Amino acid sequence: MIDKLELNTNAQDLREKLGEDANSPVDIFALANQIEKLTIVFYPLGENISGICVKDEIVKLIAINSSMSYGRQRYSMAHELYHLYYDTSAGFNVCAKKFNPKGESEKCADQFASYFIAPYGALHKAISHITKDDRLELSDIIALEQYFGMSHQAMLWRLISEGFLTKAEADNYSSGVRSKARSLGYEEKLYLPLPADNQKRTYGYYIKQVRALQQKNIVSSGKIDELLLDAFRDDIVFGDDEYTGGEILD
Numbered sequence: 001m002i003d004k005l006e007l008n009t010n011a012q013d014l015r016e017k018l019g020e021d022a023n024s025p026v027d028i029f030a031l032a033n034q035i036e037k038l039t040i041v042f043y044p045l046g047e048n049i050s051g052i053c054v055k056d057e058i059v060k061l062i063a064i065n066s067s068m069s070y071g072r073q074r075y076s077m078a079h080e081l082y083h084l085y086y087d088t089s090a091g092f093n094v095c096a097k098k099f100n101p102k103g104e105s106e107k108c109a110d111q112f113a114s115y116f117i118a119p120y121g122a123l124h125k126a127i128s129h130i131t132k133d134d135r136l137e138l139s140d141i142i143a144l145e146q147y148f149g150m151s152h153q154a155m156l157w158r159l160i161s162e163g164f165l166t167k168a169e170a171d172n173y174s175s176g177v178r179s180k181a182r183s184l185g186y187e188e189k190l191y192l193p194l195p196a197d198n199q200k201r202t203y204g205y206y207i208k209q210v211r212a213l214q215q216k217n218i219v220s221s222g223k224i225d226e227l228l229l230d231a232f233r234d235d236i237v238f239g240d241d242e243y244t245g246g247e248i249l250d
């Protein structure tokens, strides 16, 4: 049996540690990017894996399946942050895409992720703003997931677990979401993956380390390029700005 209260407290603690308040929607990738010595890799990891977390004395790495929807990638980052900060069971986690996993640490990571993206109190407050009788329509669920930036399946799973929806109701709300969101005036980003030519990227500590090697002048520029290309950073090696018309700093 997982301890939901403790997981919500952990999620609140990590929000605070990363400089976020207890209730607001979060830019989770911006928060993760400032974690010391963490390398973040976006890569299309196939149909079954949502993310990977590796941690030991030398490496801190989180990989996110970039072929999943943006909303699910946000949720998966929160899931992997649980493994990084609170999971003492293993230094190497490969996490399944499907919800309702069997393993204890996967259950904890999913529950933690849900609370990190949509804190318990904030979600209940948002629901009470939307509906007076706690009966949620598809448009209400879309409003909630758009506000918190959570994937549709993750939001359904959470609403079932808190008793706002039955499994049968959730099944009814499991299709036609993108077009409904569009018709309600929302962005569709949450329901789409990154463009295919942009799904492989490395950020964070690895890139900083390559830059440090370059500044120390101890490896050739060819080797630097090779290290960056290994990390799918052809945009740094070849300077994508040249092709995309430079930058706008306004």
Ligand SMILES: [Zn+2]
Pocket: 079, 080, 083, 093, 094, 095, 096, 105, 106, 109
């Ligand atoms: Zn996991």
